Amino acid sequence: MRRKSEGVVNADELVPELVRRVERHDPERVIATLESFVRQERRDRIMSVLSRRLESVAVLFDSPYDPHNGAAVLRSCEAFGVQALHVVERDRPFLAATSVARGSEKWVDIVRHTSVPGAVAHAKSRGFTLVATHPEGELSPESLAEVPRVALVLGSERDGIAEELAAACEQRVRVPMRGFVESLNVSVTAAILLSAAIRGRAGDLSPAEIRRLYARGLYFSVDRARELLGDPV
Numbered sequence: 001m002r003r004k005s006e007g008v009v010n011a012d013e014l015v016p017e018l019v020r021r022v023e024r025h026d027p028e029r030v031i032a033t034l035e036s037f038v039r040q041e042r043r044d045r046i047m048s049v050l051s052r053r054l055e056s057v058a059v060l061f062d063s064p065y066d067p068h069n070g071a072a073v074l075r076s077c078e079a080f081g082v083q084a085l086h087v088v089e090r091d092r093p094f095l096a097a098t099s100v101a102r103g104s105e106k107w108v109d110i111v112r113h114t115s116v117p118g119a120v121a122h123a124k125s126r127g128f129t130l131v132a133t134h135p136e137g138e139l140s141p142e143s144l145a146e147v148p149r150v151a152l153v154l155g156s157e158r159d160g161i162a163e164e165l166a167a168a169c170e171q172r173v174r175v176p177m178r179g180f181v182e183s184l185n186v187s188v189t190a191a192i193l194l195s196a197a198i199r200g201r202a203g204d205l206s207p208a209e210i211r212r213l214y215a216r217g218l219y220f221s222v223d224r225a226r227e228l229l230g231d232p233v
Contacts (some may be wrong), residue, residue, distance in 0.1 A: 008067040010093045011112055015106045019069040019174060021231055027208075027215035033228050034218040046217035050210050052203040053081045058128060058151045059190065060119060062165055063090040065158050071100035072187035073154065078104035080194040083205065086111045086151070089117045090162065106220065107213070120168045123151045132161055133189055135182060137172030141196035144173060152193055154186050 019094055022030060035043065063072045064087065073097055077085050085108055091219040094112060096105070113119035123130060129150040131144065144150055153169055155161035155219075161169075175184060175192050205213070219225045 030215035071096035137174035144197035
């Protein structure tokens with residue numbers, strides 16, 4: 001997919017206007033105003049999903065090129081309950097195909113970094129172990145579940161992981177293969193490794209984060225949310 005194809009948007013456009021609107025408000029005000037307008041079954045569903053989401057697993061994607069892959073990785077983060085996708089925009093903005101993202105941008109936080117040192121400092125200040133994908137990695141996918149706080153580092157489809165970022169990674173992980181091909185598409189690799197990384201982990205978002213996202217879910221669920229909260233048209 002070309003970066004200028006129809007349906008390809010940058011990160012600023014990808015975050016829905018609904019998300020921007022709801023996050024201008026205090027979550028507790030949103031909840032107090034909207035909760036009674038949402039069916040109990042829907043409220044239970046939102047809370048059930050949020051209670052299993054993870055802050056201890058993250059993805060750090062180094063300067064992705066293909067919007068299809070960018071969206072597919074974003075969608076995998078949502079599917080596996082990973083709350084944050086970090087992107088290093090070294091020489092190009094992060095783009096994603098909305099037809100592939102399929103609404104996952106409503107829930108996953110896209111955190112953009114302008115440099116490798118900034119991304120590394122951000123991850124390490126939060127206690128993450130940086131684990132790079134590599135065909136000769138010393139870790140198996142199953143080992144990721146044993147890393148208390150893991151940031152899975154993915155490389156650009158064209159250039160791989162930048163040397164500076166690879167040097168900052170403490171470990172490497174491989175996807176075992178039995179065929180003749182030597183590598184997988186980056187989005188496929190991400191899905192395989194995230195599936196392994198989340199295994200056995202209980203949801204670990206903070207209560208404040210759960211309330212923030214619960215407010216977001218209520219806002220999505222009420223047609224008159226803007227009117228009820230007094231948002232300008």
